Amino acid sequence: MTSPFLLRVVATLLLALAAALLCVWLRIPLPWMIGPLLATAAASMLRASTTSWAPLRNIGQCTIGLALGLYFTPQVGALVLGLWWAVLLGIVWALLLGWLFGLWLQRTQARHLPGLNQATTWFAGAIGAASEMTLLAERAHARTDLVAASHSLRLLIVAVLVPFGMQFSGWQGIDGSATAGRAFSPGGMLLLVLAASAGAWLLDRLGRANPWFMGPMVVAMAFTLAGIELTGIPGWLSNAAQLFIGVSLGVRFTPAFVHTAPRWLAAVAVGTLAMIGLSAGFAWLLSLGTDLHPATLLLGTAPGGIAEMSITAKVLQLGAPVVTVFQICRLFAVLVLVDPLFHWQQRRRRP
Numbered sequence: 001m002t003s004p005f006l007l008r009v010v011a012t013l014l015l016a017l018a019a020a021l022l023c024v025w026l027r028i029p030l031p032w033m034i035g036p037l038l039a040t041a042a043a044s045m046l047r048a049s050t051t052s053w054a055p056l057r058n059i060g061q062c063t064i065g066l067a068l069g070l071y072f073t074p075q076v077g078a079l080v081l082g083l084w085w086a087v088l089l090g091i092v093w094a095l096l097l098g099w100l101f102g103l104w105l106q107r108t109q110a111r112h113l114p115g116l117n118q119a120t121t122w123f124a125g126a127i128g129a130a131s132e133m134t135l136l137a138e139r140a141h142a143r144t145d146l147v148a149a150s151h152s153l154r155l156l157i158v159a160v161l162v163p164f165g166m167q168f169s170g171w172q173g174i175d176g177s178a179t180a181g182r183a184f185s186p187g188g189m190l191l192l193v194l195a196a197s198a199g200a201w202l203l204d205r206l207g208r209a210n211p212w213f214m215g216p217m218v219v220a221m222a223f224t225l226a227g228i229e230l231t232g233i234p235g236w237l238s239n240a241a242q243l244f245i246g247v248s249l250g251v252r253f254t255p256a257f258v259h260t261a262p263r264w265l266a267a268v269a270v271g272t273l274a275m276i277g278l279s280a281g282f283a284w285l286l287s288l289g290t291d292l293h294p295a296t297l298l299l300g301t302a303p304g305g306i307a308e309m310s311i312t313a314k315v316l317q318l319g320a321p322v323v324t325v326f327q328i329c330r331l332f333a334v335l336v337l338v339d340p341l342f343h344w345q346q347r348r349r350r351p
Contacts, residue, residue: 005051008049008050008051009051009052009053009056011049011050012040012043012050012051012052012247012251013056013243013247015036015039015040015043015050016035016036016039016040016243016246016247016250017036017243018039019035019036019038019039019040020032020035020036020239020243020246021035022035023035028164029163029164029166029167029312029315029316030163030242030311030312030315030316032238032239032240032242032243032246033159033242033243033245033246033308033311034159034160034163034246035246036242036243036246036247036250037156037159037160037246037247037249037250038160038250039250040052040246040247040249040250040251040253041156041249041250041251041252041253042253043250044250044251044252044253044254044255045253045254045255045257045258046255047255050247050250050251051251052244052247052248052250052251056244056247056248057212057244057245057247057248058200058212059241059244060240060241060242060243060244060245060248061210061212061213061216061241061245061307062193062196062197062200062212062213062215062216062241063216063233063237063238063240063241064213064238064241064242064245064307064310064311064314065196065212065213065214065215065216065217065220066192066193066196066216066217066219066220066233067220067233067238067241067314068217068220068310068314068320068321068324069216069217069218069219069220069221069222069223069224070182070220070224070232070233071224071314071320071321071324072220072221072224072225072321073224073225073227074225074227076321077225079321079322080321080322080325083290083292083322083325086286086289086290086292086297086326087325087326087329089286090286090300090301090326090329090330091329091330091333093279093282093301094127094128094301094303094330094333094334095127095333095334095337095338095341097127097275097278097279097303098125098126098127098334098338099125100125100275101124101125101127101271101275101303102118102121102122102123102124102125102126103121103125104125104267104271104274105121105124105125105150105264105267105268105271106118106121108267109121109261109263109264109267112261112263112264113146113261113263113264116143116146117141117142117143118346119137119140119141119142119342120137120142120143120146120147122140122142122338122342123136123137123140123142123147123338123342124137124142124146124147124150124151124268125150125271126334126338127275127303127330127334128305128306128327128330128331128334128335129331129334129335129338130148130151130152130155130305132335133147133151133334133338134147134148134151136338136339136342140342145256145260146260146261146264148252149257149260149261149264149265149268150264150268152249152252152253152257153265153268153269153272154268154272154303154304155249155304155305155308156249156253157269157272157273157276158272158276158302158303158304158305158308158309159249159304159305159308159312161273161276162276162298162299162302162304162309162312163312163316166295166312166316166318167316169295171293171294171295171316171318172295172316172317172318182229182231182232183231183232184231184232184233184234185230185231185232186231188229188230188231189230189231191230192219192220192223192230192231195219195223196215196216196219196220197216198215198219199215199216199218199219200212200214200215200216201215202215203215210306210307210331213306213307214328217324238314242311242315245307245308245311249308272303275302275303276302276303279298279301279302279303280294280298282297282301283295283297283298283300283301284297286301292319292322293318293319295318295319296313296318296319296322296323297322297326299312299313299318299319299323299326300322300323300325300326300327301326301330306324306327306328306330306331309323309327310323310324310327
């Protein structure tokens with residue numbers, strides 16, 4: 001690591017820390033993620049030399065993955081298994097929402113962006129797996145800049161608005177499965193980290209999505225479901241992890257992002273707001289057939305990222321295990337189905 005790069009990393013972390021402390025003082029929801037995200041994004045768009053160091057991002061994802069995996073006690077596991085039909089409906093909803101979002105982008109932007117093809121709007125509209133959708137879009141000869149901008153802006157809007165909405169509505173602290181009381185054990189933490197690192201390495205070698213999040217979470221789930229309680233995650237470590245993730249999201253908003261087809265970004269923003277509203281209605285309907293709170297189901301079906309929605313559920317105590325399962329299953333479905341569905345509908349359109 002060169003000295004200039006190290007200085008940029010340190011300066012970015014100091015900016016993120018200051019923003020997080022300010023948000024704590026202002027009582028903003030999820031201050032350790034939203035503060036760094038907004039501050040880093042603003043600085044990046046103003047051409048400041050912000051930098052996210054990949055190992056810190058991986059540590060953040062690993063920590064959050066472990067913290068979420070520790071929720072899955074045998075009792076919680078039985079609860080989640082009983083919701084398989086709701087999870088399936090959540091997957092269908094995500095695919096439908098992504099199709100509608102892509103259709104909205106196509107209908108509103110075709111006149112303003114000459115040469116805009118269906119591959120661009122299809123992969124830009126998909127809900128979840130942002131980096132994977134950008135790669136698939138490139139293979140389909142789509143405009144990857146528009147696809148990446150769509151996913152980045154959607155994640156930013158959802159990550160900021162949904163926690164604020166939860167706090168404004170008073171929906172928090174309804175989850176009785178929180179693990180805050182579990183004692184921290186240095187030895188148990190060391191063993192858990194070693195096992196989590198092995199899980200992350202294995203998923204990375206297999207080419208799976210989000211290995212530094214999924215691997216540690218699966219490892220922690222396996223221990224907890226077996227009734228083995230190694231350690232709890234201290235609050236300061238969870239806060240640091242949220243800060244690292246907030247920075248990694250914020251640095252995506254480069255000056256080039258600001259100049260990316262303003263009409264396209266406006267359409268993405270309007271479409272994202274509509275999807276949040278539709279997901280709220282879907283969550284309310286789904287809650288009528290379950291014993292789950294609408295806030296939990298909204299986080300599980302909202303068009304946000306798995307890490308951001310799971311962190312929101314964890315911090316606000318809104319059913320983190322259920323939210324995590326909904327988001328994970330949706331992620332797998334999007335990764336497996338979106339590309340084949342695109343080629344299927346392309347074949348149908350050919351004369």
